[in-house]
Amino acid sequence: MVKKILPAIAFIVLLSSCNTFKQLSFTNNRQATSQASVSHQAKFIDDISVTPQITVDKTAVKPEPTVKSGTTRGMSFTETPAEKQEENKISELLAARIAEVEMVTQVQLKYAALLNTQVESLPCKALLESVDEWYGVRYRKGGNTKTGIDCSGFTEAVYASAYGIMLPPVSREQYRISTKISTTDLQEGDLVFFNTTGGISHVGIYLGNNKFIHATVSRGVMVNGLFEPYYLKRYLGAGRIESKQTVSN
DSSP states (O other), X not given: OHHHHHHHHHHHHHHHHHHHHHHHHHHHHHHXXXXXXXXXXXXXXXXXXXXXOOOOOGGGOOXXXXXXXXXXXXXXXXXXXXXXXXXXXXXXXXXXXXXHHHHOOHHHHHHXXXXXXXXXXXXXXXXXXXXXXXXXXXXXXXXXXXXXXXXXXXXXHHHHHHTOOOOOSSHHHHHHHSEEEOGGGOOTXXXXXXXXXXXXXXXXXXXXXXXXXXXXXXXXXXXXXXXXXXXHHHEEEEEEOTTOOOXXX
16 A cells, blocks of 8 residues: 555655746746846946037127227226327427418429429528529520520529629639538539539539539530539539528519
8 A cells, every 4th residue: 555655656746846847947037038138228328428519600799899099888088188288289280281381382392303302491482483484494605595595694694583693604703703612511502513614614503402403505404413423523613602692572
């Protein structure tokens, strides 16, 4: 009897152990599958922040206008007494300058250009007007009229008109009666002498800025420079008529 019961008990124990093994295997498989599915999920990195970029439309930003002077946004500038005084001085100088320009004659403008100098540096009006009466008159030896004049006839006519002085009609005699001066001491109206055909043979009138006016053989009465090569080579000296005074118009 006992022999028959023992095999039955052994068979029951075996069945129980199989069921237990299947449950353990199923549980282990489910855990593995769960872990595998978790491993495929997205991973997140900690401590990373994203700063959004902001795009600025530069054309929409308009700079404030710069104000150099005057009133700006409720702020006003007041001139100091010193600044006002300086402004008044400038205005007075400008007004005086404009008045001077308005008084300048066409003859003065002409000779300012010919002498390459400022109007303020020009000789007196009487001398300029006297020489300008003859400007451009052609040369004629021994002449003393507007149809033709020579160098000494020209200086004689100008001195009579501007200074009321009668000079000798020959350049050698004009040189003789003049007081000899250095070229560096030349003043307007002084006589300048040259050797063109032998000895004292040519004369002109100094106007300033190293320029003189004279009657030339080729071009008549005109302005030339003392330091032009032709005249510098032939220059003999300068003379002054001490008694000359400008004749009032």
